[in-house]
Amino acid sequence: MEMLKKLEKTLKKAPIIKKGEYNYFVHPITDGIPLTTPDILEEVVDEITKRYTLDVDKIVCIEAMGIHLATALSLKTRIPFVVVRKREYGLPGEVAVHQTTGYSEGELYINGIKEGDRVLVIDDVVSTGGTLLPVLQALKKMNVEVAKVIVIIEKGEGKKLVEEKTGHKIDTLIKVDIIDDKIITSPPKEA
Numbered sequence: 001m002e003m004l005k006k007l008e009k010t011l012k013k014a015p016i017i018k019k020g021e022y023n024y025f026v027h028p029i030t031d032g033i034p035l036t037t038p039d040i041l042e043e044v045v046d047e048i049t050k051r052y053t054l055d056v057d058k059i060v061c062i063e064a065m066g067i068h069l070a071t072a073l074s075l076k077t078r079i080p081f082v083v084v085r086k087r088e089y090g091l092p093g094e095v096a097v098h099q100t101t102g103y104s105e106g107e108l109y110i111n112g113i114k115e116g117d118r119v120l121v122i123d124d125v126v127s128t129g130g131t132l133l134p135v136l137q138a139l140k141k142m143n144v145e146v147a148k149v150i151v152i153i154e155k156g157e158g159k160k161l162v163e164e165k166t167g168h169k170i171d172t173l174i175k176v177d178i179i180d181d182k183i184i185t186s187p188p189k190e191a
């Protein structure tokens with residue numbers, strides 16, 4: 001964990017709010033609150049490029065809190081990125097998927113990705129898996145080659161579910177659990 005000091009330190013002091021029954025932590029990487037510094041963005045992106053060879057045509061991120069991660073990674077790797085958006089465009093080839101989280105649901109729209117593309121999928125958090133799972137299932141149906149899936153923070157046990165249902169390994173940098181209204185961090189859980 002030595003390498004992810006800022007990520008760990010900021011997680012430990014992240015406020016927790018209630019969204020219904022769901023305990024939601026508020027953090028620079030997942031919310032842009034209280035402040036996303038160049039230092040923490042750089043720490044995360046440097047760790048990703050140090051750990052993984054990103055041999056892909058495109059980075060695919062999910063609106064909203066995947067976008068700053070894809071941007072920083074794109075500037076560093078020169079790999080272009082496309083955003084899976086919450087807005088419908090109606091462009092040819094658009095694919096809609098239904099997203100559910102612990103506190104919300106809605107539609108996501110995939111554009112700009114075609115059969116045969118080799119992609120990295122990146123997002124900020126995997127919690128219930130209700131976002132990542134339908135996106136990965138849709139990409140599979142579209143015959144897109146998902147070469148890598150990177151999520152900065154895994155929360156609870158949703159990652160495992162997505163791995164089992166898709167066959168993809170999901171690489172995460174840190175695990176968080178909220179126990180008695182406190183954030184506990186630990187190393188990523190390997191399948």
Ligand SMILES: O=P(O)(O)OC[C@H]1O[C@H](OP(=O)(O)OP(=O)(O)O)[C@H](O)[C@@H]1O
Pocket residue numbers: 030062063064065066100101102104123124125126127128129130131132158
């Ligand atoms: O594993 P899950 O339970 O699906 O949770 C993870 C998702 O929840 C958040 O997205 P949200 O739709 O809240 O939007 P945001 O990125 O705009 O904050 C987060 O950015 C992930 O995409």
